[in-house]
Amino acid sequence: MKATVLIRPKEAILDPQGEAVGEALRTLGFAVTGARVGRLVDVDLDTDDPVEARTALDSMARDLLANPLTESFTIEIGTET
């Protein structure tokens, strides 16, 4: 089963990379008022059970993929790429 973990800088956290990207987009003429840069991790799981997969992905995100001090995460199950 395929899944994706999306990791974002928490709202209260300054995101210098996002600010630089937003500024670059404005320079290109796009009407952008803000941009935030996160990260995504595509995971292939050796299970067909979405409940089991979500539990495992939640642990993965908490233990390694995201740093809870500065990042939030969301899990998308069964995404086909």
Added chain:
Amino acid sequence: MNDAPRIAVVTFPGSNDDGDAMLALELLGAEPVRVWHADAAIPDGTAGVVLPGGFSYGDYLRCGAIARFAPVMDAVGAFAAAGGPVLGICNGFQILCEAGLLPGVLRQNRQEQFICADVTITVESTSSAFAGTWEVGQELVIPIKHGEGNWYGDAELVAALEARGQIAFRYSDDVNGAIERVAGVTNEAGNVLGLMPHPEHAVDSLLGPTGGVAVLEGLLDAARVSVVH
């Protein structure tokens, strides 16, 4: 009491300041010993541990996030839990934060640039095992060279660290956006210290400032009285 304490210097894949750490510790009278990240143990008689700077595991995911799973880190964690002094420099600081041995996290510099410069840091607390000869307000000039040295903790964490004297060093000027200009912190027990500046590059006046001597002497002092060997 051991005049030449044995200090384990851990090399991870991508560490690049391990050699300088070995040289600086030797210069200051310690007995540095190389330890490989895949080792399951640190050498008998180890009285202190240094996690050096570099780019362990290519800084993949987040700086230090992968290195914390290196086999040797179990031994380092046990050494720290038993009260042994552990010093993390730059990437070593990042690893200790990711491993939960130090509070907070190191984020990308506010200005989105790698910074390489001599900076002045100030001793903010003398409550750790490293601080026997330090004085609050003492200024040390030590080089930094990092892209992700922007220490972050939320307001609650910063207040708690402040109250317990765990903020060891502050930058005199805001160099990277770190909250409260934090340059180094200790754990609650005071036997684990991490800082972004590189004391191992600042021990010989021939090469520039010598502010690193006080930091490394602090580790040696802590190692000499360490009950863990």
